[in-house]
Amino acid sequence: MSELENIRGQVRTCTKCDLCKTRTNAVPGEGPLDAQIMFVGEAPGREEDRKGRPFVGAAGKKLTEVLEKAGFSRDHVYITNVVKCRPPGNRVPSDAEQAMCKTYLESEIRNINPKIICVMGNTASNSILGQGEITKNHGKIVDRDGVRYFLTFHPAATIYNQELLATLIEDIKVLADIVVKL
Numbered sequence: 721m722s723e724l725e726n727i728r729g730q731v732r733t734c735t736k737c738d739l740c741k742t743r744t745n746a747v748p749g750e751g752p753l754d755a756q757i758m759f760v761g762e763a764p765g766r767e768e769d770r771k772g773r774p775f776v777g778a779a780g781k782k783l784t785e786v787l788e789k790a791g792f793s794r795d796h797v798y799i800t801n802v803v804k805c806r807p808p809g810n811r812v813p814s815d816a817e818q819a820m821c822k823t824y825l826e827s828e829i830r831n832i833n834p835k836i837i838c839v840m841g842n843t844a845s846n847s848i849l850g851q852g853e854i855t856k857n858h859g860k861i862v863d864r865d866g867v868r869y870f871l872t873f874h875p876a877a878t879i880y881n882q883e884l885l886a887t888l889i890e891d892i893k894v895l896a897d898i899v900v901k902l
């Protein structure tokens with residue numbers, strides 16, 4: 721078994737924080753081991769909790785649409801979240817929950833070793849880079865501890881906002897141009 725499969729198994733049975741008590745399914749990241757890009761969201765929603773797969777609800781449809789418009793195939797990228805179990809009512813995961821779950825994201829990053837990590841939305845940006853303000857910082861690259869990150873909006877924020885959707889698509893096109901040069 722690959723180490724990534726091992727991690728996925730650990731996530732599915734994890735009881736490190738209280739979110740394990742209310743989840744239906746834990747949601748490990750998914751995508752090929754040789755993915756060049758990793759996309760990181762906040763936490764599973766209702767649909768993800770039901771299916772045990774990331775970004776398969778309304779936000780996931782947007783993400784898939786945006787990826788395709790920028791020339792990526794969803795099957796070729798790695799998709800995951802800061803926190804792997806659904807917070808009740810889709811509240812923002814607490815600092816303690818984020819801290820508990822962090823080792824899984826770190827293991828995913830180590831194993832996939834992507835060229836760049838696309839951090840989507842304020843929660844992921846705060847958790848991973850200690851900075852929010854996505855409205856100001858979207859489209860930027862941040863290098864931290866030998867890992868390269870790209871900041872953009874969370875696809876859920878674009879569901880009822882066509883203008884933001886257009887901006888997200890532009891950002892992901894910029895990201896696509898960056899990746900071919902890496």
Ligand code: URA
Pocket residue numbers: 761762763764765768773774775776777779780801876
């Ligand atoms: N929102 C997220 O942040 N992650 C998912 O997997 C689904 C919705």
Ligand code: SF4
Pocket residue numbers: 731734735736737738739740746803804805817820821
């Ligand atoms: Fe474990 Fe993370 Fe789920 Fe908490 S959210 S139970 S740390 S997998």
